[in-house]
Amino acid sequence: xxxxxxxxxxxxxxxxxxxxxxxxxxxxxxxxxxxxxxxxxxxxxxxxxxxxxxxxxxxxxxxxxxxxxxxxxxxxxxxxxxxxxxxxxxxxxxxxxxxxxxxxxxxxxxxxxxxxxxxxxxxxxxxxxxxxxxxxxxxxxxxxxxxxxxxxxxxxxxxxxxxxxxxxxxxxxxxxxxxxxxxxxxxxxxxxxxxxxxxxxxxxxxxxxxxxxxxxxxxxxxxxxxxxxxxxxxxxxxxxxxxxxxxxxxxxxxxxxxxxxxxxxxxxxxxxxxxxxxxxxxxxxxxxxxxxxxxxxxxxxxxxxxxxxxxxxxxxxxxxxxxxxxxxxxxxxxxxxxxxxxxxxxxxxxxxxxxxxxxxxxxxxxxxxxxxxxxxxxxxxxxxxxxxxx
Numbered sequence: 082x083x084x085x086x087x088x089x090x091x092x093x094x095x096x097x098x099x100x101x102x103x104x105x106x107x108x109x110x111x112x113x114x115x116x117x118x119x120x121x122x123x124x125x126x127x128x129x130x131x132x133x134x135x136x137x138x139x140x141x142x143x144x145x146x147x148x149x150x151x152x153x154x155x156x157x158x159x160x161x162x163x164x165x166x167x168x169x170x171x172x173x174x175x176x177x178x179x180x181x182x183x184x185x186x187x188x189x190x191x192x193x194x195x196x197x198x199x200x201x202x203x204x205x206x207x208x209x210x211x212x213x214x215x216x217x218x219x220x221x222x223x224x225x226x227x228x229x230x231x232x233x234x235x236x237x238x239x240x241x242x243x244x245x246x247x248x249x250x251x252x253x254x255x256x257x258x259x260x261x262x263x264x265x266x267x268x269x270x271x272x273x274x275x276x277x278x279x280x281x282x283x284x285x286x287x288x289x290x291x292x293x294x295x296x297x298x299x300x301x302x303x304x305x306x307x308x309x310x311x312x313x314x315x316x317x318x319x320x321x322x323x324x325x326x327x328x329x330x331x332x333x334x335x336x337x338x339x340x341x342x343x344x345x346x347x348x349x350x351x352x353x354x355x356x357x358x359x360x361x362x363x364x365x366x367x368x369x370x371x372x373x374x375x376x377x378x379x380x381x382x383x384x385x386x387x388x389x390x391x392x393x394x395x396x397x398x399x400x401x402x403x404x405x406x407x408x409x410x411x412x413x414x415x416x417x418x419x420x421x422x423x424x425x426x427x428x429x430x431x432x433x434x435x436x437x438x439x440x441x442x443x444x445x446x447x448x449x450x451x452x453x454x455x456x457x458x459x460x461x462x463x464x465x466x467x468x469x470x471x
Contacts, residue, residue, distance in 0.1 A: 138303040199399060362463035
């Protein structure tokens with residue numbers, strides 16, 4: 082098996098990049114031909130509704146179903162694609178997601194073979210996000226680049242990615258978890274303030290100040306409503322630790338608060354290992370922890386959101402010191418099967434429809450791996466982790 086995966090097909094970056102690109106184009110064309118691209122219609126609507134100063138969070142049944150949940154700055158991100166015919170814009174949107182995510186992963190301080198392994202590991206999860214023409218691959222890239230630029234002490238650009246992530250989907254706020262890894266904290270804080278002002282005002286260039294201010298108020302109200310909608314026992318969202326417990330117990334009234342407080346406390350304990358901050362393995366493990374935490378503690382998590390968590394799973398696995406423990410190998414395979422493959426036809430429909438989706442079991446392997454990461458972060462020394470970059 083080891084020799085099989087050392088074949089050039091699996092280790093040469095050109096092959097995996099080609100496959101990512103081909104799958105991206107084929108998937109986007111397929112979704113267009115079958116007319117299954119409601120998310121893309123919502124995204125387009127953000128741009129056109131912004132320039133026409135219409136509510137971004139009202140219902141538009143003649144255009145698409147469901148609501149928009151993205152901030153007004155997203156109108157500028159989607160603009161170059163929205164103005165094109167759908168059959169072109171959709172393909173380019175998919176390619177844009179793929180290229181930015183791949184580029185972000187290649188910026189990680191890892192060996193080339195580890196980067197290639199991450200791309201292979203996450204390929205199927207990326208496809209799941211891609212079929213919904215989701216923003217989640219870009220969100221994953223934004224979190225990774227927040228880490229990368231802090232790691233390189235380029236805090237001005239790290240702050241830009243953090244604020245961009247917050248202003249588009251709030252998830253970007255997790256980039257602040259890397260704050261203690263930078264030496265120039267004053268410059269970092271000043272950069273956050275600068276980019277907050279810039280990105281808050283930027284959509285005003287295609288609308289008006291009054292409209293954008295009102296839109297941010299509406300956005301907050303919409304997210305509060307969405308959080309309530311997510312926690313229904315039959316929701317396609319709430320695929321997280323809390324949602325899994327709610328569905329197993331068949332009680333939608335179980336509060337998020339005990340889980341969130343426990344998660345935040347466990348996450349915060351990692352920062353007590355101050356002497357480990359200098360170790361690249363510790364910082365990369367923190368990135369893996371952040372990526373997984375973002376998903377397993379969010380009621381807005383749905384199946385395509387797991388590209389964020391699964392990149393974290395891949396990073397966690399490829400930096401493990403050799404030999405990798407059998408338990409960790411089990412957890413990794415468990416995640417491949419139950420998290421990554423469960424939404425596909427590779428998983429028996431009976432299991433998918435009767436157990437995995439109704440009980441949000443897609444979250445389970447990621448929860449277990451996150452607990453394993455916390456254990457490592459609190460007990461291990463990271464000077465022997467597999468993090469020497471080329």
